[in-house]
Amino acid sequence: MSDLVTGRTGDWEVVIGLEVHAQVSSNAKLFSGASASFGSAPNENVSLVDAAMPGMLPVINRECVYQAIRTGLGLKAQINLTSVFDRKNYFYADLPQGYQISQFKDPIVGEGSLRIVMADGSTRDIGIERLHLEQDAGKSMHDQHPTKSYIDLNRTGVALMEIVSRPDMRSAAEAAAYVRKLRSILRYLGTCDGNMEEGSLRADVNVSVRRPNGPLGTRTETKNLNSLRFIQAAIDYEVARQIEIIEDGGAIDQETRLFDTGTGTTRTMRSKEDAHDYRYFPDPDLLPMIVTQDEVDALASALPELPDDIRDRLMGEYGLSAYDASVITEERDTARYYEAASDGRDRKLVANWMTVELFGALNKSGKSLENCPISPEKLGELVGLISDGTISGRIAKDVFADMFETGKGAAAIVDEKGLKQVSDSGAIETLIDQVLAANQDKVEDYRGGKDKLFGFFVGQVMKESGGQANPSMVNQILRSKLDGA
Amino acid sequence: MSDLLGLNAVAAREALDKKAISAVELTTAYLGAAEATAGLNNYVALTADHALAMAAESDKRIAAGAAGLLEGLPIGVKDLFCTKGISSTACSNILKGFVPPYESTVTANLWAAGGVMLGKLNCDEFAMGSGNENSAFGPAVNPWQGKDKVDLVPGGSSGGSASAVAARSALLATGTDTGGSIRQPAAFCGVVGLKPTYGRCSRWGIVAFASSLDQAGPFTRTVADNALIMTAMASHDAKDSTSTQTPLQDLIGAVGDGVKGMKIGVPKEYGMDGMDSEVVTLWEQGQAWLRDAGAELIDVSLPHTKYALPAYYIIAPAEASSNLARYDGVRYGMRVDAETLDGMYEATRAAGFGEEVQRRIMIGTYVLSAGYYDAYYLKAQKVRRLIKGDFDEAFQTVDALLTPATPSAAFPVGRKIDDPVTNFLNDVFTVPANLAGLPGIAVPGGVTSDGLPLGLQVLGRPFDEASLYRVAGVLEQAAGFKMTPARMAGGAA
Numbered sequence: 011m012s013d014l015v016t017g018r019t020g021d022w023e024v025v026i027g028l029e030v031h032a033q034v035s036s037n038a039k040l041f042s043g044a045s046a047s048f049g050s051a052p053n054e055n056v057s058l059v060d061a062a063m064p065g066m067l068p069v070i071n072r073e074c075v076y077q078a079i080r081t082g083l084g085l086k087a088q089i090n091l092t093s094v095f096d097r098k099n100y101f102y103a104d105l106p107q108g109y110q111i112s113q114f115k116d117p118i119v120g121e122g123s124l125r126i127v128m129a130d131g132s133t134r135d136i137g138i139e140r141l142h143l144e145q146d147a148g149k150s151m152h153d154q155h156p157t158k159s160y161i162d163l164n165r166t167g168v169a170l171m172e173i174v175s176r177p178d179m180r181s182a183a184e185a186a187a188y189v190r191k192l193r194s195i196l197r198y199l200g201t202c203d204g205n206m207e208e209g210s211l212r213a214d215v216n217v218s219v220r221r222p223n224g225p226l227g228t229r230t231e232t233k234n235l236n237s238l239r240f241i242q243a244a245i246d247y248e249v250a251r252q253i254e255i256i257e258d259g260g261a262i263d264q265e266t267r268l269f270d271t272g273t274g275t276t277r278t279m280r281s282k283e284d285a286h287d288y289r290y291f292p293d294p295d296l297l298p299m300i301v302t303q304d305e306v307d308a309l310a311s312a313l314p315e316l317p318d319d320i321r322d323r324l325m326g327e328y329g330l331s332a333y334d335a336s337v338i339t340e341e342r343d344t345a346r347y348y349e350a351a352s353d354g355r356d357r358k359l360v361a362n363w364m365t366v367e368l369f370g371a372l373n374k375s376g377k378s379l380e381n382c383p384i385s386p387e388k389l390g391e392l393v394g395l396i397s398d399g400t401i402s403g404r405i406a407k408d409v410f411a412d413m414f415e416t417g418k419g420a421a422a423i424v425d426e427k428g429l430k431q432v433s434d435s436g437a438i439e440t441l442i443d444q445v446l447a448a449n450q451d452k453v454e455d456y457r458g459g460k461d462k463l464f465g466f467f468v469g470q471v472m473k474e475s476g477g478q479a480n481p482s483m484v485n486q487i488l489r490s491k492l493d494g495a
Numbered sequence: 496m497s498d499l500l501g502l503n504a505v506a507a508r509e510a511l512d513k514k515a516i517s518a519v520e521l522t523t524a525y526l527g528a529a530e531a532t533a534g535l536n537n538y539v540a541l542t543a544d545h546a547l548a549m550a551a552e553s554d555k556r557i558a559a560g561a562a563g564l565l566e567g568l569p570i571g572v573k574d575l576f577c578t579k580g581i582s583s584t585a586c587s588n589i590l591k592g593f594v595p596p597y598e599s600t601v602t603a604n605l606w607a608a609g610g611v612m613l614g615k616l617n618c619d620e621f622a623m624g625s626g627n628e629n630s631a632f633g634p635a636v637n638p639w640q641g642k643d644k645v646d647l648v649p650g651g652s653s654g655g656s657a658s659a660v661a662a663r664s665a666l667l668a669t670g671t672d673t674g675g676s677i678r679q680p681a682a683f684c685g686v687v688g689l690k691p692t693y694g695r696c697s698r699w700g701i702v703a704f705a706s707s708l709d710q711a712g713p714f715t716r717t718v719a720d721n722a723l724i725m726t727a728m729a730s731h732d733a734k735d736s737t738s739t740q741t742p743l744q745d746l747i748g749a750v751g752d753g754v755k756g757m758k759i760g761v762p763k764e765y766g767m768d769g770m771d772s773e774v775v776t777l778w779e780q781g782q783a784w785l786r787d788a789g790a791e792l793i794d795v796s797l798p799h800t801k802y803a804l805p806a807y808y809i810i811a812p813a814e815a816s817s818n819l820a821r822y823d824g825v826r827y828g829m830r831v832d833a834e835t836l837d838g839m840y841e842a843t844r845a846a847g848f849g850e851e852v853q854r855r856i857m858i859g860t861y862v863l864s865a866g867y868y869d870a871y872y873l874k875a876q877k878v879r880r881l882i883k884g885d886f887d888e889a890f891q892t893v894d895a896l897l898t899p900a901t902p903s904a905a906f907p908v909g910r911k912i913d914d915p916v917t918n919f920l921n922d923v924f925t926v927p928a929n930l931a932g933l934p935g936i937a938v939p940g941g942v943t944s945d946g947l948p949l950g951l952q953v954l955g956r957p958f959d960e961a962s963l964y965r966v967a968g969v970l971e972q973a974a975g976f977k978m979t980p981a982r983m984a985g986g987a988a
Contacts, residue, residue, distance in 0.1 A: 058597060062821040064590065065577045065599060065700040067735050097817050099863070101840055108820020159836075161825070289863035291872060294707035294814050296736050 013181040014222060017253045022219045024249050025226060026185050027177035028241075030192060031170045032202040033146070033210040034077045040145050040169035041068030041111060048208050052162040060167045062106035067295050070095075074169040075301065077201040078118045078143050079309050081171055084195045084316055085138050087122025089306050093142075095296045099289040104148030104161050112172075114290040117142035118299070124175075124195070125318055126187040131332030136188050137176030146170050171202065177216065177226075182245040186238045189213055190340065194317050198342045206236045213241055217248040219256070227252070228262040232269050232276050244269040247276055320345050328357035337365050343379050350386035355393045363393055367407065371414050383417040384410075392420035402481055405429050433480040435487065438471070441479065442488055445470045456492060467492070499524040500663045500985045504568050504720035507666060511557055511567045518557065518567030521666075522550035522611050525569040528984030529613060529664040535982060537635045537649070537658035539574050540582055541614040549611040556609060564727045566609030571665030573656050574615040575622055576602050576711075577700040581612075585702040586630040587620045589847025590828045599700025600732045601669060601711045608727035613665055617655030620849045621819065622676055622704040625921035627654025628908065629851040637684055637905050638662035638980035641945040647905040650680030650921070653714070657684035660714045663984045667724050668714040673704050674807050675925025677712045678937035682900035682950025685939040685980065687721045687967065688714050690925075692957045693932035694739035697732030705814040706737075708807075708929040718938065718967045722746040725960065741958045749961035750968040755789035759966065760893030764800035765924060771903045774949060777940045778899045781951045784973035785897065785966065793893050797885040802878045803927040804920070809862050809875035810930070815852075816859025822847065883931040890956045895966050898924050900937040900950035928954050936963045939976040948978070 042059035119141035626648035653670030657680035672690035681688025824830035824843030862871035
């Protein structure tokens with residue numbers, strides 16, 4: 011598979027690295043006791059520390075540190091037992107301290123990796139450079155007053171994990187797969203809710219282009235993308251823009267760009283020359299952060315099974331396709347649903363019913379697995395009825411639709427509507443005889459060599475049975491009557 | 496009791512407990528003293544009603560037999576401490592009118608021990624200075640005068656605190672010491688000043704100057720008074736990540752323990768060229784006093800001492816430049832409006848910060864900026880580790896160090912204000928202890944031929960304030976320092 015982009019002057023390779031800001035799931039902020047919840051009235055969740063009152067001091071929220079370590083473990087990354095909080099200094103109205111407390115030289119988490127799965131089932135390992143903890147800034151509101159700006163400090167000091175990838179991605183699709191997978195891991199771990207609409211997960215996208223195997227090109231960074239669609243659109247736009255500039259004989263400026271969600275284009279935010287000098291230095295209000303190997307081990311042993319492990323198990327033990335296994339394991343709830351539904355059933359058949367029928371119905375009705383009318387046990391029951399020959403796959407679709415509508419059990423619906431499959435060979439034989447008698451001419455044609463007509467006879471018999479005849483028995487008896495006579 | 500102001504803190508506690516005096520009487524006397532010496536400009540806010548109400552509560556607790564360690568003792572508070580409901584400005588225009596809705600941990604500890612708050616004391620703006628001349632409220636003045644009767648600085652940055660204790664307009668006072676801001680003014684004003692070990696007192700609620708160096712401590716008339724208030728000030732505070740959990744020693748008991756068998760180091764690098772000969776004489780006298788009291792005096796070397804001042808004047812401004820970024824006109828304090836956000840920052844900070852503060856913000860911003868960080872800040876931090884190493888090495892063989900507190904006695908107001916570098920030299924003996932996080936105490940040792948006080952400094956191991964009080968107690972007794980300043984409340988002048 012080639013991800014090369016063809017320009018006027020030849021092929022280009024796209025190089026993408028992502029910096030994802032993931033809000034840590036925690037009750038309180040990173041360095042103050044204030045609530046970190048979303049949706050409160052402006053400035054409701056602001057402590058004296060958040061407002062940077064004189065003499066106030068930060069105190070680390072240990073739970074946020076543990077969340078970062080859990081995430082690091084989920085990314086199979088190096089956990090640094092000693093890390094340092096630094097100050098990143100800049101002035102802005104919604105940054106009360108005049109600096110953000112972040113980690114610059116010594117982050118809590120070092121190198122790791124993350125496996126992405128593409129639509130064709132192929133996988134790629136994307137390198138993780140680091141993960142560090144930092145404070146979020148507040149929010150400036152410029153549309154509340156004709157001449158004034160308003161400041162909401164609710165987000166100020168909320169803990170973020172900045173997760174930096176290696177420039178290992180080669181297409182917008184890979185970048186999207188990376189974010190989707192990262193979000194999946196964060197949600198499995200419970201370290202970030204992954205809610206992109208609420209801003210819990212945002213990505214800065216670094217993009218450059220180069221000739222295949224050539225030296226790296228100059229990159230641009232597009233900031234603050236909060237949906238998978240925007241991430242892909244921003245990359246596509248940047249790739250096209252950069253190739254056009256270079257092919258026209260120009261050069262790419264190393265700069266920070268903003269994505270316009272309305273037009274799907276990017277524009278310059280600030281150039282390299284205007285880049286801030288953040289004057290990083292270790293925050294003297296905080297001691298170096300020490301965690302013990304025992305703490306890390308305890309967190310590791312309490313970690314839930316992660317999507318890659320479950321996926322391997324579903325493919326290895328249950329024989330699921332790479333695609334089905336990936337779809338089922340993307341969300342923890344889906345995987346749990348699947349495990350419950352397929353327990354004691356035909357694992358592959360349940361996977362098929364989940365990914366096709368169930369997801370289709372949920373999609374269509376706008377429902378989620380959380381409020382799905384069919385419990386995993388009931389879906390398992392339906393598949394069980396197919397497996398033991400009680401109903402055919404076709405009838406099962408009707409039963410499924412009924413279940414989705416009413417929430418009733420599969421067996422109950424089959425009983426109630428008399429949908430039980432006919433597996434009585436005498437009854438099926440009678441039906442077949444009737445069909446053959448009514449279509450003597452076609453029987454002649456079939457026996458004369460038009461063996462494709464076999465399907466026609468099957469269809470007629472099934473129709474006469476109201477779909478309830480056991481299809482494999484119909485096949486078997488019909489064949490013996492047509493061929494064996 | 497006629498001479499209320501003549502009682503030191505320990506004596507006042509006894510008199511209060513015996514009901515020979517009341518806390519209201521004592522507080523009234525100190526409020527009167529503060530008014531009588533208002534010309535010294537050492538108070539920036541006198542909170543008389545608040546003080547009398549607190550004193551009345553103290554009298555009730557004394558009557559109920561529930562007196563705290565500092566019950567009924569009038570205390571002045573450096574304006575760097577945030578005090579709930581009372582203007583707290585760090586003597587800066589940028590915080591003019593700022594009234595915090597919270598109380599610093601250190602002052603809260605004092606009030607919990609029964610202390611009575613008299614008011615807020617003058618200091619250098621954001622504690623940046625060595626003469627208390629950089630205050631938005633104008634300079635505080637030293638109650639001591641030389642033969643020519645010229646106004647002298649009380650030292651800085653805690654100049655108001657030292658001046659008030661020396662002038663007897665506060666029985667006790669709090670200060671903060673980032674590079675000598677307690678010990679140097681204590682020496683200039685002839686009082687006792689302790690900078691505890693970094694982490695001993697909580698920094699929570701104290702306006703930050705340089706976070707890795709700042710430490711609160713007390714000013715008192717005697718060493719015993721100092722141990723008394725220090726016992727109440729110190730605490731572990733979960734709100735300050737750099738606050739220690741090391742238990743506090745018995746400081747009050749240590750004062751009279753003497754120095755018999757102690758090994759006292761005399762660092763040769765503290766004998767600097769051009770140092771006042773009277774300072775050298777006092778230093779030698781101090782060594783003799785300790786030797787006479789049974790201590791063993793040992794020459795030691797602190798080879799990196801000469802790099803302390805340059806390192807300090809990189810690290811302290813670097814931290815300050817970041818700590819003071821929050822004074823931006825957005826949420827509290829002064830705001831000067833402008834067309835743009837950046838314009839508002841510039842106008843507010845230009846109008847709100849004084850010259851010395853602006854100078855240090857600029858130095859700090861410079862030394863942290865890309866391309867200079869390694870050459871300045873990082874190198875200064877390396878020097879800091881070497882200085883700490885010097886002390887660690889010395890404390891392998893000695894229990895404490897004896898040095899002069901300052902290279903000279905107090906200088907006239909206005910004399911050196913145009914020469915910041917000369918001003919910086921005042922901190923030459925005090926800065927190393929801040930860089931190393933060590934405790935240090937300044938004790939009055941004698942007077943110059945001009946009649947101005949000179950102090951001796953004792954430095955100790957981390958969290959060994961008890962040894963400082965032992966040594967300081969012996970020095971105090973040997974010096975028999977009984978002189979009082981010219982402009983003292985209830986005094987002759």
